[in-house]
Amino acid sequence: MKAIVWKDTKKNIDMLLKKHQVKYAVDFAPSNAKIEKGYISTDGINFQFEVAIGSVSPFKDDADVLKKKTGLISVLTLEELRPVNRHISDFRFNGKKIAKLTGFMEGEIKELDLVPSATIEEKIDPEVRKVLADAKKMSFDMPLSIAVKIAAKRAEIGEKSYKKLIKLVQEDLVRKAIDPYEAVGIIAAQSIGEPGTQMTMRTFHFAGVREMNVTLGLPRLIEIVDARRIPSTPSMTIYLRKDLEKSEEVARRVVKEIENTTVLDVADVITDVNDLTVSIKLDKAKMEERLVEFSDVSFAVEKVRQVNITPDEKTRTIVLKPQQESFKKLYQVQEQVKVLTIKGLTGIKRAIARKESQDGPYVIYTQGSNLRMVMDIEEVDPYRITTNDIIEISNVLGIEAARNAIYNESERTLQEQGLEVDRRHLMLVADMMSFTGSVRAVGRTGISGRKSSVLARAAFEITTKHLLRAGLLGETDSLTGVAENIIVGQPITLGTGSVNLVYRGNRKSD
């Protein structure tokens, strides 16, 4: 589907938002193709608005036309502005991706082919499904893992024992179910906290794959729970598509494609103040390690403006001389050259392809994370790729994925320490952190600091500030939580405090 995409100022978008249908004069001439949709971005990368385009006509100076500054060519009739969340990588421009949008462009939205996956029920083995149905008949839900085990043994143990077994499972499940109004949060906190004390003594170490470091142990657990914007060691695990995953050649190519290599990674940058030149001396060993060719570097250097470039392949040096003879310019060129990207994706500092077993598939581990761009690579399997940056997952894949990521990451961190915490405690934490629709930290900036009750917040931190604010704004407190009720001297709404007793007189009519 063709669409017009453009970058616009906040002011203009606000103007467009106010009117429902508006004629918008722009300095862009769309092709004759049928265009129904437009996408507007403020930063050229993320698109915040989708707009239905009614018609496109040549520019005439009418009174009811909303104008951009100069060079107006055509008038778009915009019908309805809707907020969306799209990324520049969703669009193709003449079949190509671009990294950033500057003005108007005509692009094509990458169409997704939706393949309905089998429902959970369809995936279950029919024998197991029978066991589940039997449990359902006895009005309880059996966990799938137990049903699988029972189904496997059903023939061996005989029908009579089978019936008895189901009954036993039911009894056990009912007995172990948590009663309503149990203080599960406290139990979860203790159950995670206690193994946490054992972690402190054994960790603060890094376990690495060659020169790659990954934060583990308690520091990592704190990081997850604090919902840090960027983890201290972001890293990705990238799997290749099933048909390509054993090919060394493909793995190498993907590594080369994603690894962000700057000039400083493969060369020394020498500034000669006498001649006013910046020379790049390429290191052969480093180049081979990073799979960089001389031509890659010379191509990248062409991006530097207002300099004369003299590459010399024999001595592997590239000399840059600013056209303008000034120290200031020389310094600017030097700084620009140092951080010049030769190839790769932003954020990914290092990537290593490894085989897990002798003839197993290649798996790529990276230092640094860029989920959105890596998922977009042709050879990568987007369904199995993971990153340890939870906030990034929440931005790219949504809150449900982030919730699972919080759970998986904390589970894995504890597992690596040889600690066993029941998954339900971790699930509760993950749910509490994500149920509002965005990932919230556990501490003062998150769950505790944003409780709806004034008294609970006042009890937690900066009492006077919260009470004063509540007084000024006339906030109400519905006294539904624990801290509030303790403050006012009422039974708390948990455990036995949650029960309302009623006199049951006249037993005969019962």
Place this chain on the structure above:
Amino acid sequence: MDFTKFEKARIVGSRALQISMGAPVIIDVPRSMSDPVEIAMLEFENGVIPITIKRAPANP
């Protein structure tokens, strides 16, 4: 009705308080039994305590 452990505790507790303050015991109790909590438990097990609970409606 199945009571949760909290509901059971509240019912037995309230009944024991009544008994301890001299309320007539509803069922026959062995002479040796003098602890009000124990008596309340016996009454609860026989389902004779004239107290029940009012539950909040389930979340929609």
